[in-house]
Amino acid sequence: MPLAHELGSLAQEIAKEAGELARRRRTEGVAVAATKSALADIVTEADREVELLIRSRLAAERPDDGFLGEESGAERGTSDITWVVDPIDGTVNYAYGIPSYAVSIAAVAGEPEPQRWQGLAGVVFNPASGELFHAVRDGGAWLDGTRLTVNAEPTAAGALVATGFGYRPETHAGDLARLTRVMPIARDVRRIGAASLDLSFVAAGRLDAYFERGLSPWDHAAGGLLVAEAGGMVGYLPPDHHGRALIVAAGPALFEKLLSLASD
Missing domain, CATH: 3.40.190.80 (D-Maltodextrin-Binding Protein; domain 2)
Incomplete structure (x- = not known):
């Protein structure tokens, strides 16, 4: 299996596991753990727990890779691969019970900086809807088993x-x-x-x-x-x-x- 597809399969598996943990913690009640850049910019206990799960699963499967996460910072690995992770994107939605939040996991090659890296695999999983968006480099973008295509051009209405x-x-x-x-x-x-x-x-x-x-x-x-x-x-x-x-x-x-x- 090509490396990008291998990384993509692993990301999908972990994103679904992490998303289920986030969904379960949401039903149990959300505790705000801290604020970040501003009072409105919160982090929940679930953010930290979900990121820890993702990080530990990746470390077990690919111990040589680096990791860049929202809650735990950056750590370079000895391979050329870095995992870039948002455990719960849309934390304010999550805290308020709005079902628009996601687990986001990407594997990139090269320097872990957006304009210098090469994206290899990416997964966005919304636990509330069950939708799993995923892509691998040169392999297309997919929603579950349906291939995705951007709109060719806007309608006459804009x-x-x-x-x-x-x-x-x-x-x-x-x-x-x-x-x-x-x-x-x-x-x-x-x-x-x-x-x-x-x-x-x-x-x-x-x-x-x-x-x-x-x-x-x-x-x-x-x-x-x-x-x-x-x-x-x-x-x-x-x-x-x-x-x-x-x-x-x-x-x-x-x-x-x-x-x-x-x-x-």
């Missing part, structure tokens, strides 16, 4: 676009100004609250495009590969004065226009 807003109050004005620039090409906007699902939905044609400033590598590592393998494009622009890089994902017909409008 593009269905998703975005997100940072937790820091001082960034909100810039985010809203960016959305205002994009609105002339949009039929409507979605704010789902989990970047991995936003990107998965672009890959699946449920959204035409997605853009946001301030994502971390684990937010988009798996979802970005899904978009690319579904025939879409993913681009990055340098950090703004708040240190937040911009990510844009869309089909080829819309990508350049959206990248131009979303740029500061």
Whole structure:
């Protein structure tokens, strides 16, 4: 079995196990463990427990690989592979009981930096819906057993676009100004609250495009590969004065226009 497919199969297996743990902990009640960058940016006890499960399972199967996780930081391995993990993407949704959260696991080769790595495999699993999005390099993007393709171009009514807003109050004005620039090409906007699902939905044609400033590598590592393998494009622009890089994902017909409008 080619390496990318082997990594993808392992990621799917672990994501489903981790997602079931997250779902079970949600039914038992959520305890907020801490805040991160801002008061609104929370981490739950389940985040930490789920990441520990993923990390221990990966270490048992592939002890030489590196790991980059939202809750436990980065650790380089002796192989060329790094696992980039968000144990519960959409933690605020999770805490409030909104069924839009996901386990995101990606395997990348090379330097563990988004513009330098090569994505090999990615999985986004929503435990609440049971949907498993997965992709391997040069093997396509899939929702369970159905191959995914981005929308060729928006309808005459405009593009269905998703975005997100940072937790820091001082960034909100810039985010809203960016959305205002994009609105002339949009039929409507979605704010789902989990970047991995936003990107998965672009890959699946449920959204035409997605853009946001301030994502971390684990937010988009798996979802970005899904978009690319579904025939879409993913681009990055340098950090703004708040240190937040911009990510844009869309089909080829819309990508350049959206990248131009979303740029500061």
